[in-house]
Amino acid sequence: MIRSLLAVALLAASPSVAADDVRVSASVFPEGRISETTQVRLVIRVDGSSIPDVASPRLPAMKNLQVAGGPSTARNSSYTFDNGRIVSSSSLSLTYVLAPLGKGPAEIPPFDVTVGGTAYRTQALRFTVEAGRSGPAPPSQGPGGVVGDGGDDQAADASADVFLQAKLGATSVYSGQPVRLDVTLFAAAPVNGFTWTDVPSLPGLWAEDLPVDPGRDRRVVNLNGRQYNAYPVARKLVVPTGSGALSIQPFSAQIQVHRATRDPFGAFFSLGGFVNIVRRTAGLKLDVKPLPETGRPPNFSGAVGSFRMKAVADRTAVDLGEAVAVKVTIEGDGSLQSAAAPKLTAPPDVKVYEPKTLEDAMTGADHLGARKTWEWVVVPLAPGTVQVPAPTFAYFDPVSASYKELRGDLPEIAVQRGNGVVEPVASRGEVQANTKDIAFLKMRRGALQEARPPLHRRGWFVALAIVPLILAPIGIGFGRRRERFLTDHGFARARRAARTAARRLDRAAQRAADRPAAFYEEVAGALVDYVADRANRPASGLTYDQLDEILAAKKVPQEPRRRYRSCLETCDFARFVPDSGRPEAVADLVAEARAILRALEQVA
Numbered sequence: 001m002i003r004s005l006l007a008v009a010l011l012a013a014s015p016s017v018a019a020d021d022v023r024v025s026a027s028v029f030p031e032g033r034i035s036e037t038t039q040v041r042l043v044i045r046v047d048g049s050s051i052p053d054v055a056s057p058r059l060p061a062m063k064n065l066q067v068a069g070g071p072s073t074a075r076n077s078s079y080t081f082d083n084g085r086i087v088s089s090s091s092l093s094l095t096y097v098l099a100p101l102g103k104g105p106a107e108i109p110p111f112d113v114t115v116g117g118t119a120y121r122t123q124a125l126r127f128t129v130e131a132g133r134s135g136p137a138p139p140s141q142g143p144g145g146v147v148g149d150g151g152d153d154q155a156a157d158a159s160a161d162v163f164l165q166a167k168l169g170a171t172s173v174y175s176g177q178p179v180r181l182d183v184t185l186f187a188a189a190p191v192n193g194f195t196w197t198d199v200p201s202l203p204g205l206w207a208e209d210l211p212v213d214p215g216r217d218r219r220v221v222n223l224n225g226r227q228y229n230a231y232p233v234a235r236k237l238v239v240p241t242g243s244g245a246l247s248i249q250p251f252s253a254q255i256q257v258h259r260a261t262r263d264p265f266g267a268f269f270s271l272g273g274f275v276n277i278v279r280r281t282a283g284l285k286l287d288v289k290p291l292p293e294t295g296r297p298p299n300f301s302g303a304v305g306s307f308r309m310k311a312v313a314d315r316t317a318v319d320l321g322e323a324v325a326v327k328v329t330i331e332g333d334g335s336l337q338s339a340a341a342p343k344l345t346a347p348p349d350v351k352v353y354e355p356k357t358l359e360d361a362m363t364g365a366d367h368l369g370a371r372k373t374w375e376w377v378v379v380p381l382a383p384g385t386v387q388v389p390a391p392t393f394a395y396f397d398p399v400s401a402s403y404k405e406l407r408g409d410l411p412e413i414a415v416q417r418g419n420g421v422v423e424p425v426a427s428r429g430e431v432q433a434n435t436k437d438i439a440f441l442k443m444r445r446g447a448l449q450e451a452r453p454p455l456h457r458r459g460w461f462v463a464l465a466i467v468p469l470i471l472a473p474i475g476i477g478f479g480r481r482r483e484r485f486l487t488d489h490g491f492a493r494a495r496r497a498a499r500t501a502a503r504r505l506d507r508a509a510q511r512a513a514d515r516p517a518a519f520y521e522e523v524a525g526a527l528v529d530y531v532a533d534r535a536n537r538p539a540s541g542l543t544y545d546q547l548d549e550i551l552a553a554k555k556v557p558q559e560p561r562r563r564y565r566s567c568l569e570t571c572d573f574a575r576f577v578p579d580s581g582r583p584e585a586v587a588d589l590v591a592e593a594r595a596i597l598r599a600l601e602q603v604a
Contacts, residue, residue, distance in 0.1 A: 022048040024113050024120035028127060034106075036132035039254065039278045040065065040098040044113060044122070051090045052116025059096065064106040064129060068197050068254075069538050070096035099197055099252060099278060100129040132280055136163065136186065136223035161188035161226065162257055164233075166248070166281035174289050175243045176304030176335055177398045181207075183234035183251050183281060185214070188226055192274050193256035194233060196541030200249035204242055204288075206337065206573060209544055210235040234543075239335045243290035252280040253541070295403050297394035299343045304396045305334015305370075309342070311391055311408025313378075319416050324378045328391050328408055331371035337573070341374045342391040342408075349382040380415040387412050490536030497533035498601050501526040505590055505597075512586040516574075519586065523593050524571035527564065530597060544568065551600070560599045567592055 029041045046054055056071055071094040078089045100106060108125040162185070169180035185194065194214075214231040221230050233253070240246060256274050291304070307330050314325040328342050336359070346352035355374040380386050393406045455461055508522035525539075528547065532539035535550045542550075544565055551561045570589065 022046065022051065022115050022118070022120070024115065024122065026108070026111075026122035026125060028108070028125050033130060034100070034127055035130045036100050036103055036280050037252075037278045038100065038129075038132070039068075039276060040100065042070075042096040042098055042108065042125075044071075044094040044096075046092040046094075046113070046115055048090060051092050054092055054094070054116075055114045056094065057111055057113045060109045060111050062098070062106070062108050064101050064104055065098045065108065066101060066198075066540070067538075068097045068099040068540070070094070102250075103129050103131045105129075136161075136226060136228065161228075162186065162191070162255055162277065162279055164251060164253060164279045164281045166251055166284055168248075168284055168286060171285065172287040172289065173240065174304060174396065174398045174401075175240050175291055176302060176338075176396070178208075178237045178239050178305070178333075178335055179286070180210075181234075181236045181238050181248070181284075182232060185231040185233050185253075185255070185279075186221070186223070186228040187231070187255075187257065188228050190258040191229075191231070191255060192258065193254075193276075194231075195254045196251070196543065196546070197254050197278060197538065198250075198252040198280075199234075199541045199543060200251065202238060202248060204240060204246045205238040205248075205286075206241055206335070208237045208239075210237060238286075239337070240286065240288040243288045246286040246288055248284040248286065250280045250283050252278060254278050291396055292401070297403055297405055299392060299405075300394040300396070300403060301340035302338035303330075303334065303336055303393075304398060305332055305336075306397055306399070307332035307334065307336075307393070307395050307406065309391075309393055309406035309408045311410055313388075313410055313413065315413070316411050317414040317416070318380065320380065320383050322379075324380070324413055326376045326378050326388065326391075326410065327373060328375075328393075329371065329373045330393055330406070331369070333369055334395070336370040336372045339372060339393075339395075342393040342406075344376055344391045345389045346378075347386060347388065349380065349384075350386055350388065351379045351381060353377040353379075378413075380413065383415050383417045385412050386415055493533040493536055497530050498597060500533065501530040501597055502594070504529070505593055509586070509590050520571040520574045520589075523589060524568055527568055527571075527593060527596065530600070531564075534600075554603070556600060556603050560596065560603065563592070564596050564600070567596055 023046070025045050025047075027043050027045070029043060030038065034040060042059075044057065059067060074093045074095070076091045106127055106129050110121050110124050112119040112121050114120075164183060164185055166181065166183045169182075173179050185191070212232050212235045214233055217232045219230050221228050234251065254276055255278075256276050258274055310329045310331075312327050314327070318324055326344070328344070330336065330339065330342070341355050341357070344352060344355075353376060355376045358373040358375070359371070378388060388410045390407050390409045393408075395404060395406070396402075397404050504522055504526035508519050508526065511522065512519040528542055529539045531547050531550055532542060534554070537550070547568075548561055548565060551564065567589070574585075574589075
């Protein structure tokens with residue numbers, strides 16, 4: 001018995017080596033019906049008497065599927081005695097979570113799994129994704145919300161009467177006209193958790209997130225004779241940047257709900273576990289009408305909405321050579337992102353400098369408000385009375401479907417000749433030292449004597465003696481770190497996050513000249529993936545607020561978080577502005593992204 005135990009211990013402590021009986025297989029679960037809302041698991045299983053190091057495989061481009069999480073690792077080892085011999089059996093499972101992109105055929109092509117330096121190729125996996133339910137349950141479903149035995153993942157997914165719904169405030173708008181987009185979670189079962197798995201990028205739309213509180217804004221609705229709790233989970237104001245038919249891809253999320261049971265004992269005591277399900281909204285269509293050419297003013301710069309103007313001058317009487325500040329503010333409901341400064345014509349005896357622009361967003365519960373201020377510096381060049389022409393601003397009103405023009409009258413400015421004395425501005429020069437300190441030398445007194453120390457006190461001997469003591473813990477630490485990199489996927493992602501983000505920024509800078517949109521997508525992807533890697537979370541579906549919550553949980557101060565979000569918003573908006581790809585703007589954005597990553601790396 002003692003010999004057997006010693007043999008088992010030696011086998012467990014011996015390092016893993018490549019085995020001839022290694023078997024690699026790949027399977028997809030669940031095995032039955034798979035719909036658009038089914039959470040698909042790709043399980044890679046490695047079996048053998050002993051399993052060497054297994055590298056996480058690089059999944060190929062899949063058809064109608066995307067990776068939502070993983071891989072998670074599970075190991076299992078067992079030892080049996082057969083005719084006095086010890087027979088070992090080991091298994092390793094790598095599990096990826098996949099999300100279907102839509103209904104239709106799906107395929108996972110063959111890929112290589114490297115085990116102990118040997119590549120094993122899996123077989124192709126094919127199945128069909130059926131249409132998932134994106135609305136309330138039919139009236140025939142029972143009051144308990146259970147449509148199946150709940151014995152497997154497929155039945156558990158169907159047993160939860162939960163769905164996501166996306167809705168636009170209007171289906172037909174003008175280009176540049178804001179429209180509200182609501183995503184609501186309807187649940188007939190208790191909800192314990194909610195995580196976005198896919199938030200579409202909304203191409204052709206500029207989006208502004210509105211505040212939402214699912215707990216506070218929850219309401220109860222009745223659909224098809226069933227009672228649902230309706231939770232608003234996302235609310236956006238979207239502004240079309242072009243015209244034509246736009247498609248908004250589905251939103252999808254992973255929801256943890258209470259799993260009902262048909263066991264009378266469990267139902268009496270409210271027993272039952274929680275199950276993770278995936279739900280997806282239906283796609284939306286938005287018809288964007290172009291702005292009419294008829295009646296368009298020459299100074300129209302793209303403002304759409306309902307606005308008002310306020311024009312003021314800070315002084316009405318000045319001496320010759322003094323400046324007057326003229327300030328014009330445009331505010332109202334709509335988008336002023338592309339609005340240019342109002343037209344301010346300068347008289348011949350007045351010099352007008354380029355305006356300074358200040359912009360504020362005033363987003364409300366159901367509207368997009370904006371305020372933009374331009375400030376000119378006006379310098380009269382001759383004495384007398386100066387009348388600056390009234391500035392004008394043109395915009396399109398979608399309610400009346402017509403162009404309108406605002407006009408702000410300015411008061412007359414009385415210019416006095418004054419004394420004509422201009423005080424010179426004293427300039428400060430750099431302070432320089434007149435002299436330099438003198439470094440005195442200390443003369444040597446007497447001859448130096450070098451004593452030859454004994455062998456055991458010589459430096460090289462002491463260094464050789466302590467080398468094993470230093471290398472041993474280093475080797476142990478390196479081995480443990482390597483094992484953690486192989487088994488702890490989250491740790492490996494966090495350690496590689498900064499290097500990966502830096503490489504993506506380098507790629508973004510290279511493609512800025514010929515592909516401006518891809519440049520901004522790459523910069524935003526580098527910032528989002530960095531935070532996702534540090535938090536070991538899927539990058540898809542992360543919103544601005546979720547990213548800010550992750551950084552706040554890691555004790556990142558407010559200023560780096562503000563700069564991080566501002567950089568993401570700049571990337572999202574710049575994709576739709578043609579002149580945002582200037583070389584200086586590209587260089588500034590890349591430099592800002594690198595500075596943000598360095599600040600986050602120091603704190604987080």
